[in-house]
Amino acid sequence: MPITSKYSDQQIETILTEIAAVFDKHDASPDLVLMIAGNIATNVLNQNVAENQRKAIAEKFAQALISSIDSTIH
Numbered sequence: 715m716p717i718t719s720k721y722s723d724q725q726i727e728t729i730l731t732e733i734a735a736v737f738d739k740h741d742a743s744p745d746l747v748l749m750i751a752g753n754i755a756t757n758v759l760n761q762n763v764a765e766n767q768r769k770a771i772a773e774k775f776a777q778a779l780i781s782s783i784d785s786t787i788h
Contacts, residue, residue: 719726737747755775759768 737750742750755772759772763771
């Protein structure tokens with residue numbers, strides 16, 4: 715069952731485009747981009763989620779990330 719977001723596709727695409735432009739400006743490699751994305755996720759969890767909920771939300775986030783990867787490699 716698809717997950718419905720409370721955010722519009724346009725809003726998400728606009729932000730992603732702006733962030734991608736920053737990475738391009740700094741010629742960031744894929745590993746640097748992933749490291750920054752991980753740091754952002756960690757900071758959001760630590761600053762905005764109750765301590766007793768962080769692990770569960772991080773696990774759900776990790777599972778959603780894994781599920782979103784195109785698994786065409788068998």
